[in-house]
Amino acid sequence: MFALRRWWDRYGIQATLTSVAIGTALLIRQTHGGVVLETYQWLTRPFLSKPAPPAQSSNPEMLELQERLIELESKNQRLEELLGFAQSAKAKGITAPVIGRSADHWWQQISLGRGAQDGVETGSVVRSPGGVVGRVTSVTARTSRVLLLSDPTSRVGVMISRSRAMGSMRGNLGNRAVIEFYEKNPDVRRGDVVTTSSLSGRFPSGLPVGRIESVDTAKSPAPEAVIELSAPIGALEWAIVYPKSPGEAESLPAPAPSDVPASPTPEESSTPSPTAP
Amino acid sequence: MSQALDNFIEQYPASRPFINWGVTAGSVFLCLLILPARLPGMELAGISPNWLLIWVVAWSVKRTLWQGAIAGLVLGLLQDAMTAPFPTHAISLAIVGAVTARLQKQRYVQEDFISVALIVFGMAVVAETIIAIQFSFEGGRSLLEIWTYHQFVALSSAILSSLWAPVVYFPLNRWWESMGQSDSI
Numbered sequence: 355m356f357a358l359r360r361w362w363d364r365y366g367i368q369a370t371l372t373s374v375a376i377g378t379a380l381l382i383r384q385t386h387g388g389v390v391l392e393t394y395q396w397l398t399r400p401f402l403s404k405p406a407p408p409a410q411s412s413n414p415e416m417l418e419l420q421e422r423l424i425e426l427e428s429k430n431q432r433l434e435e436l437l438g439f440a441q442s443a444k445a446k447g448i449t450a451p452v453i454g455r456s457a458d459h460w461w462q463q464i465s466l467g468r469g470a471q472d473g474v475e476t477g478s479v480v481r482s483p484g485g486v487v488g489r490v491t492s493v494t495a496r497t498s499r500v501l502l503l504s505d506p507t508s509r510v511g512v513m514i515s516r517s518r519a520m521g522s523m524r525g526n527l528g529n530r531a532v533i534e535f536y537e538k539n540p541d542v543r544r545g546d547v548v549t550t551s552s553l554s555g556r557f558p559s560g561l562p563v564g565r566i567e568s569v570d571t572a573k574s575p576a577p578e579a580v581i582e583l584s585a586p587i588g589a590l591e592w593a594i595v596y597p598k599s600p601g602e603a604e605s606l607p608a609p610a611p612s613d614v615p616a617s618p619t620p621e622e623s624s625t626p627s628p629t630a631p
Numbered sequence: 632m633s634q635a636l637d638n639f640i641e642q643y644p645a646s647r648p649f650i651n652w653g654v655t656a657g658s659v660f661l662c663l664l665i666l667p668a669r670l671p672g673m674e675l676a677g678i679s680p681n682w683l684l685i686w687v688v689a690w691s692v693k694r695t696l697w698q699g700a701i702a703g704l705v706l707g708l709l710q711d712a713m714t715a716p717f718p719t720h721a722i723s724l725a726i727v728g729a730v731t732a733r734l735q736k737q738r739y740v741q742e743d744f745i746s747v748a749l750i751v752f753g754m755a756v757v758a759e760t761i762i763a764i765q766f767s768f769e770g771g772r773s774l775l776e777i778w779t780y781h782q783f784v785a786l787s788s789a790i791l792s793s794l795w796a797p798v799v800y801f802p803l804n805r806w807w808e809s810m811g812q813s814d815s816i
Contacts, residue, residue, distance in 0.1 A: 371652065372701055379708035387712035390663045397664065454667025457713035458720065459678050459784045460762060465667055491715075506772045527780060588677065 387457075388494040395453055395467050395497045402451045402467065447481070447594035448472055453497065462505035462525060464488075466593060469496040477556065478597045485562040485584040486510075486550065487593055498595070503531060503563070504587050511554035512563055517541035520551050521579075523563070529583050531564065534576040542569055548581050651810045658803055659706065662686050666713055673795070678787040680795040683710050684758055687724050688751050689800040691731035693807075703728030718765030723758040730757070743804070744797050751796040755789035 382389060450468035457463075468474050470493045478490040480500050488502040501508050504525040512523045512533060519540035521533040533548070546566040552559035564583040571577040640647050662682040673679050683706045691699030707721030714720075731750055763781040767774055 367648075375656075375705045376701070376708070379705040379712075383708045383712040383716065385712070387663075387709075390660070390709075390713065391667075393660075394664050394667060398668075455669050455677075455679075457666040458681070458710060458762075459759070459788055460766070460780075461714045463714065506776065526776070 386492040386494070386499070391454075391465060391494055391497040391499070394465070398453050399467070402453070447596050448474060450474070450480075450498070450593055450595050452590045452593060462502040462508075462527065462587075463491075464500050464502060464590060464593075466490075466498045466500060466595065467496065468595060469494050469498050471495050473597055474498045474595050475597050478595050479557055479561075480593050480595050481561065482585045482590055482593045484586060485564060486557060487585045487587060487590065489556055490595065500593070502587055503583060503585075504528060510557055510563070511551040512548050513551035513559075514540070514542050514566070515547045515549045516543075517546070520553065521576075523548070523581070526580070529587055530567070531581050531583060533579045533581060535579070536576070538577065539571070540577055540579075542566060542579055544568065647810070654806055655803075658799075659683075659686060659709070662799070663709055663713065666710070673791070675787045675791050676783075678784065678791060680791040681755055681758065681788050682792075682795075682799065683707075683720075683724065684727060684755055685751055685792055685796045685799045686803075687728045688731050688747065688754055688796070689803050691728045692734075692747060692750070692800075694732055696729050696732045699728030699730075699732035700725045701728075718762055718769055720758075720762070722765070723761035726761060727754045727758050730754070744800070747800045748793040748796050752789045752793035755792045756785045759785040759788055 448468055450466040450472075452464050453467040454465035455463070464487075466474070466480070474490060474493055476490055476493055478498075480487045480490060486503060488500045488505075488508065490498045491501045492499045502525065503510065503523075504527055506525050506527070508525050510523045511520065513520050517540070519535060519537060519542055521535040521540070523531050523533045526532050535542070544566055548563045548566065550557040550559055550561045550563060562584055564581040564585075567580045567582045569577070569579045636650070640650065662685075665682055666679075669677075669679055687699070687703045687706055690702045694702075703724035703726065704721050707719060707724035710720040710724070731754060734750065759781060763777055763785075766772055766777050
């Protein structure tokens with residue numbers, strides 16, 4: 355008893371402070387740094403720029419292409435309605451400023467300045483003008499953290515929109531990603547457009563992802579292709595978050611992003627979730 | 632400012648440890664806040680200085696092995712909070728803290744600034760290597776990708792962190808020295 359008392363007199367303050375420090379650190383870790391991110395968001399708010407208005411294209415060729423796209427989209431929707439395949443009306447996106455980048459060098463993440471208060475949920479799809487950017491992995495009241503497509507752990511089922519050849523894509527840092535095809539001889543060429551496939555549980559199908567940059571069909575065990583992501587991932591300032599609408603979640607096989615899917619789709623069964631405790 | 636603080640501490644000596652720990656914790660919080668920011672001049676190919684590593688080195692240089700290791704553990708857990716819990720940064724930063732505390736730097740280099748910059752350079756390489764080893768065991772990424780990326784990350788992080796090390800080290804060292812001096816008085 356006396357020895358304990360002497361130990362406490364000598365090391366008591368140190369021991370208390372150490373345990374307080376470790377306890378606080380564990381608490382912050384458990385909450386995914388919510389306090390820090392909220393403070394960061396509050397501090398950076400005055401420095402944020404206004405969102406740039408969508409560039410009004412005066413190029414007649416571009417205008418014609420846009421009109422044709424609208425025409426084709428509406429036609430496509432009518433055909434889907436006729437087939438009884440119609441999805442619910444498009445969810446409205448939440449425009450969010452990019453307030454921070456990854457806090458270490460190994461993860462490709464960004465922080466957005468909109469959170470649960472604005473309707474952002476874990477698993478929401480994040481897009482920017484140009485294509486898909488990534489997926490929300492954790493949310494606080496006013497911020498959210500996004501795992502980018504260029505992160506090696508982020509895997510997406512994708513499809514070559516010309517030939518419908520399917521594969522799974524993983525990030526490869528910077529603005530590049532690698533597709534592994536399921537088939538031995540996929541019909542794929544340089545310059546082909548890549549979109550998310552209907553097999554992807556985490557992303558709605560048909561979103562543009564990027565373009566094929568090079569193809570390596572001799573690669574074993576599966577042919578591979580390098581794609582250039584069409585979203586400017588290195589220079590993002592604003593992004594648009596699409597929370598999963600209820601109708602969409604029903605049509606998807608694995609809506610829960612943090613669990614292993616009940617019926618694992620082949621491209622995502624091995625994906626570790628970076629936010630799982 | 633410092634004069635007013637000195638007067639305050641002289642008047643209320645009981646508040647001194649609280650102020651000391653408050654400033655220390657505040658400096659950690661500042662380092663955490665600056666982690667997601669990419670300010671101009673602090674970035675090299677998308678890589679920014681590893682502020683928490685600089686803090687751990689600044690803390691451990693004049694402390695014991697256990698103090699260094701525990702500070703590394705705490706800051707590693709905090710960095711996990713800011714990114715993802717696996718692989719953990721706690722192991723790498725704890726080892727950095729322990730090794731820095733064990734280094735007998737006065738035997739090799741005299742000048743404080745330069746030796747701290749050198750230690751930060753070496754420790755940044757050590758920390759990134761430990762993270763890379765964890766990634767290799769974890770799987771999910773290919774070994775070739777991990778170690779090619781490791782070369783790039785370790786070098787850029789080491790250069791940037793050692794260049795920015797005095798910014799963290801100088802004020803913290805001054806503060807802890809002033810606290811230590813009033814201790815001996």
